[in-house]
Amino acid sequence: MPGRATVPDRLLDVPAGTAATPRRPDRPARRPLTAGGIVRRAVLIVLGVFWLIPVYLLLANAAKTDDQYGFIDVWQPVGLGGLWSNIAAAWQKGNLADGVVSTAIYSLVSPAIAVLVGSGVGFAIVALRLRHGFAWFVVIFSATVIPVQMILMPLFRGYVKFGLYDSRIGMIVVYTVLTIPFAAFVMRNFFTGIAREVFEAATVDGAGSLRTFARIYLPMSVSALLAVFILQATLIWNDLLIGLTLTRSNDVRPVMTALVAMQSTYGGSTMQVVLAGGLLVSLPTVVLFLLTQRTFTRGMALGQF
Amino acid sequence: MATALITPSSPRTPVARRSTNRYAWQAAGFATPALLLVALVLYLPFVWTGYLSFTKYSGVGPMTWVGIQNYQDMFANPDLINAMVNTLYWVVGTIALPVGLGLVIALLAHGLPGSFWYRLPFLLPYAISGVAVGIIWTFILQSGGALTEAVTALHLPGQDLRWLLDSPLNTWVMIVATTWQGAGVNALLFGIGLASIPPGPVEAARIDGASGWALFRHIYWPMLRPLTTVVVGLAIVGSLKTFDVVWAMTKGGPGKQSETLALRMWKATFQENQWGLGAAIAVFLTVVTVVAAGLYLRRQLSESKAVY
Numbered sequence A: 001m002p003g004r005a006t007v008p009d010r011l012l013d014v015p016a017g018t019a020a021t022p023r024r025p026d027r028p029a030r031r032p033l034t035a036g037g038i039v040r041r042a043v044l045i046v047l048g049v050f051w052l053i054p055v056y057l058l059l060a061n062a063a064k065t066d067d068q069y070g071f072i073d074v075w076q077p078v079g080l081g082g083l084w085s086n087i088a089a090a091w092q093k094g095n096l097a098d099g100v101v102s103t104a105i106y107s108l109v110s111p112a113i114a115v116l117v118g119s120g121v122g123f124a125i126v127a128l129r130l131r132h133g134f135a136w137f138v139v140i141f142s143a144t145v146i147p148v149q150m151i152l153m154p155l156f157r158g159y160v161k162f163g164l165y166d167s168r169i170g171m172i173v174v175y176t177v178l179t180i181p182f183a184a185f186v187m188r189n190f191f192t193g194i195a196r197e198v199f200e201a202a203t204v205d206g207a208g209s210l211r212t213f214a215r216i217y218l219p220m221s222v223s224a225l226l227a228v229f230i231l232q233a234t235l236i237w238n239d240l241l242i243g244l245t246l247t248r249s250n251d252v253r254p255v256m257t258a259l260v261a262m263q264s265t266y267g268g269s270t271m272q273v274v275l276a277g278g279l280l281v282s283l284p285t286v287v288l289f290l291l292t293q294r295t296f297t298r299g300m301a302l303g304q305f
Numbered sequence B: 001m002a003t004a005l006i007t008p009s010s011p012r013t014p015v016a017r018r019s020t021n022r023y024a025w026q027a028a029g030f031a032t033p034a035l036l037l038v039a040l041v042l043y044l045p046f047v048w049t050g051y052l053s054f055t056k057y058s059g060v061g062p063m064t065w066v067g068i069q070n071y072q073d074m075f076a077n078p079d080l081i082n083a084m085v086n087t088l089y090w091v092v093g094t095i096a097l098p099v100g101l102g103l104v105i106a107l108l109a110h111g112l113p114g115s116f117w118y119r120l121p122f123l124l125p126y127a128i129s130g131v132a133v134g135i136i137w138t139f140i141l142q143s144g145g146a147l148t149e150a151v152t153a154l155h156l157p158g159q160d161l162r163w164l165l166d167s168p169l170n171t172w173v174m175i176v177a178t179t180w181q182g183a184g185v186n187a188l189l190f191g192i193g194l195a196s197i198p199p200g201p202v203e204a205a206r207i208d209g210a211s212g213w214a215l216f217r218h219i220y221w222p223m224l225r226p227l228t229t230v231v232v233g234l235a236i237v238g239s240l241k242t243f244d245v246v247w248a249m250t251k252g253g254p255g256k257q258s259e260t261l262a263l264r265m266w267k268a269t270f271q272e273n274q275w276g277l278g279a280a281i282a283v284f285l286t287v288v289t290v291v292a293a294g295l296y297l298r299r300q301l302s303e304s305k306a307v308y
Helices: A007-012 A035-062 A083-092 A096-126 A133-142 A149-161 A168-191 A196-204 A209-220 A222-237 A241-246 A255-264 A271-291 A293-304 B014-052 B069-076 B078-109 B115-127 B130-141 B146-153 B169-195 B199-207 B212-240 B244-249 B261-270 B275-306
Strands: none
Touching: A035 A083, A035 A271, A035 B078, A035 B115, A035 B130, A083 A096, A083 A271, A096 A133, A096 A168, A096 A209, A096 A222, A096 A255, A096 A271, A096 B014, A133 A168, A133 B014, A149 A241, A149 B014, A149 B261, A149 B275, A168 A222, A168 A241, A168 B014, A196 A209, A209 A222, A209 B014, A222 A271, A222 A293, A241 A255, A241 B261, A255 A271, A255 B130, A255 B244, A271 A293, A271 B115, A271 B130, A293 B115, A293 B169, B014 B275, B069 B078, B069 B275, B078 B115, B078 B169, B078 B212, B078 B261, B115 B169, B130 B146, B130 B169, B130 B244, B169 B212, B169 B244, B199 B212, B212 B275, B261 B275
16 A cells, blocks of 8 residues: 555654654645635634634633623623632632642652553563563553443452552552553554664663663653653543542542532532633643643644554 | 664564573563553453453442343343443444544645644643533533523524433534544544655646545545544544543433443442443443454554564
8 A cells, every 4th residue: 555644653653852843844835825725724713713612601601700690691701800719619619629639649640650660661572672572562552442441340349448449549550550551552662763773782881771771761762751641641630430430538539520529519619610610620731732732742643543 | 664764673583582581581570560550450350340240249248140141131221222322322423523523624724834723723622621521511502501592692593402401412412512622633633644645646636637525535535544444443432431521511311311331331330339230331342442443453553563
């Protein structure tokens, strides 16, 4: 099949350093404006504006005070007057404060451990030529396909039994292990792009394998490590199901689970406070996305392949 | 293939093979943490759930072996049939909307200077959680909400529709909410695929006078096919697991009308204490997922093997 679109090649097999700059030599030269080009632009802009309407509605109504909500049309903006009090209400009464702290811990610690452990197995397979390496790789990679529903019940039972239920350690463990297969998949594929000579040169220079791993392979892979870390941190931040199953108390429960609880205990929180809560918990990941667009989208693409 | 771009690793001659023994212990040391954790926290529970699906168990007390009883119950239970139908809607809807729209957006943006910026509004919702997406769209779709108001103000049909209260309409609109979240990822993937198509055939077809639909039909579409398989496979796998958005928008209600299989499994287990039935649903979901994932997994693994 000539010229088929092979995405993984492009994404994975680029040695460190060049990966962050997706500008391609084969990008078509700037064409003069054509009628077709203008129409395509116009359609995209209209569709893009349409796409941002829900964001607008979120902002406009998370900012309405109790006096305004229900009396002023939902489509009409009111300035940001009520936004801070609504966010404060979600933060305190909605118990989002505890959730934000725990979830920040989970989404920083778990992917950090997972990329290290995943890189370790990738290094063992690629550089150290682990016996039956490809078979082990398939074993780990296959775990990315298992629906999380398949492990929830035993996890719940096991966690209750070993005192990990409703504990931060337990949450860190489960998020870490759920992240390892993907991290191992990406890092193993990334390491295959590092020339064998690198490893051999390090060995000749007397570096042990731990040193080669920590001082050469990991620094060469910073872009991939970062892409995996950022994507997985976002996924953990956004998790609902694990939190719903394995936690109960306010200071362990992750933020999305807390938010959904806020929404259902309707007596406590008004719609505009729930919306403000939704805005608040979305800010970290959206800001992260805006600050790291290239790395983030690279992680997204890697996440699909 | 891009393996040509990098220095090929030394061929696996017998000499190279023998030298691996030097690192055997270290390799085991590096690989063990990952393998052990994955075995303990993913594969062991996996097997346990498989066993559980052949038992009757309420979460506490004794576990009784019942053979395939749970599976028989599953296909006779109206709540489960309903959840299966809804899940089927999710699968079909997810292929049609987020994937289809993603392709359209990618095609529109392809080759435009600054195409990244045109795609940005569509990518943004991906950073937002399913729960937050659910909350935003609940607000839009609730009775007398933003959509009903807009439809009324513009004198469009649909003013009396109860978006989240009537089934299967509630499932359809939740698929739309998910489309809002997910179309951008697919646009991104298709965009990368389009960018990797070599300019030669496209230019040749242009010279032959092909443009628009003909160009898409005869050049882009065939060349995107391997990628489309992956994207569709991922969409199926993702939609089979639908949970967060539904939980945040309807909790599967009213009643059990908008439940998906993933939601039914959770409720059966953790709210109704029918662990055996919950496990059977989980196994069923897994089997369907693995079959669907076979669409793209084989490809991924063969490419991984190719670079090994």
